[in-house]
Amino acid sequence: MSNNAQVCPNQWQPGFDGPGSFAEFVAIPHADFNIVKIPDSMSYAVAASLGCRFATSYRGLVLVHETQASDTVAIFGCGGIGLAAIMIAKSRGATVIAVDLSDNALTFALSIGADHVINAGDTNPVVAIRELTGTGASVTVDALGSAITSSQCIQSLRPRGHHLQIGLLPPVVIQERATVPMHTVIGRELHIHGVHGMSAADYPRMLADISNGLLHPEKLIATTISLEEAPAALMAMDKERAPGITVINL
Structure with missing residues (x-):
């Protein structure tokens, strides 16, 4: 095994x-x-928030690529995955650049540790990241999952940088197929990693980081709602809403 x-x-x-x-x-x-057994000190709301988003970001930035203080991590998308990635990258001492189209999401990103924010609707994030870093980010994270963001992530990397594709891309019938600029991958010797969840066997390390105060997923919980309120909240997921995680309390 x-x-x-x-x-x-x-x-x-x-x-x-x-x-x-x-x-x-x-x-x-x-x-x-x-x-996975959760610590006695952990609330059910925090445990629920770890789910797919937090655990997958943890695996990408701690186990797939061992993020260090010398890294500059550019995270595209400040939803559930992206906000978790910001917190995790900062816990490793990295410089974090957050990219999104929502000023509200970017403000939230700053509140949990992002060093720089870029509104991709106002400026070209690839150019902005190169202006901030000089050579490009050492690590990029596509936390959204689109043809545009995945390509921008790769173009934003410095030579020998690492890209973590965490956001799931929709089928081609819904969205254009993502294209990887392989000439850039080859010329800069880039590393591309797919990150798909985290095995139960790896949870103890993440839970220890939370118990020891290195990570604070409770800061990502924006709203707690009842089961009766859940259908309306689910139907509103494609609309502009406050950043952060919504937890359904049974």
Whole structure:
């Protein structure tokens, strides 16, 4: 066993591959491996916030690329994944550049540690990142998942930099296919990493960082709502809303 269950060909995810995310009881295959015990001091709201977004960002910036204080990390998208990535990169001492189209999201990004923010609707983020860094970012994170942001991330890297593709790109029938500028990848010897979730075996390290005060996911929780309020909140996800995580309290 390699402990890389996040790429297991036989994986099954409640809510993705079948129903279960909002059920009161869920059957967990191979529970002896897939269940994670949370610390007694951790609230259920914080535990719920770790889900896909926080854990995947943690794996990308700590386990896939071991982020260090010498890194400059440019994060495209300040939603759930991006805000978590900002917090995690800062916990490693990195300089963080946050990119988004929403001024509200960028203000929130500053409040949790971003050193610089760029509104991609007002300026070309690739040019702005190069002006800030001189040679480009050492690490880029596509926390949104689009043909535009993935390409901009790669163009924003310095030679021998690392790109983490965390945001899921929609099928081609919905959005144009993402194109990777391979001449840039080759010429600058860039490293491109896909990051898809985090195995249960890797959770103890993240939970320890939270328990030890290195990470504060509770700062990402913006709203707590009831189960009755959930349908309206889900239907409003494509509209402008306050940044941060909404937790459904059962």
